[in-house]
Amino acid sequence: MGKASERQDSPVTGTAADGMVRVSFGADGLIKSVTIAPQAKRLAMGDIADAVLEALSAAQEELLRRVADGRREADQEAAQRLSRELEEINAEYLRQTAVYQQMGAEILKRMDG
Known part of the structure; x- marks a missing residue:
């Protein structure tokens, strides 16, 4: 999950008014900064508020x-892990079944002999 988790930890920035207004969130979901460029002074206050x-x-x-x-990524990883575990359980079941079949065959052989 290396690149995805690094990306998730990086700040998130939204812009408006041709980049004159920027709002950044941290990965924790809290607002980290609101930046209004000096060029935004030419805009009406209502327009600045809308841009924010x-x-x-x-x-x-x-x-x-x-x-x-x-x-989604975590769900996919969990599904892959579960699939691997089920394959291992199935393989162990097949090994154990083969052992029991062999034991049954030996018991029947001894009973007949």
């Missing part, structure tokens, strides 16, 4: 996507 919300929403969506990807 847009950047916030974009960052949240990316964070949720990463969490979902991580869960």
Whole structure:
């Protein structure tokens, strides 16, 4: 899970207003920073507020996507691990069955002889 977990631990950033507004989340889901570029002064306050919300929403969506990807990856790993364990159990069952069959054959041979 190396690259995926590293990516999940990295900050998530959403941008708006042509990059003049940036909101970053940490992997813990908490807002780490809100940055408004000086060029945003030419925008109306309402537009700046809308841009902050847009950047916030974009960052949240990316964070949720990463969490979902991580869960999917964990589910796949768990399914692969379970599959390997079931194969090992099945192989052991087949070995034990062969031993019991051999023992049964020996018992029948001794009873007949």
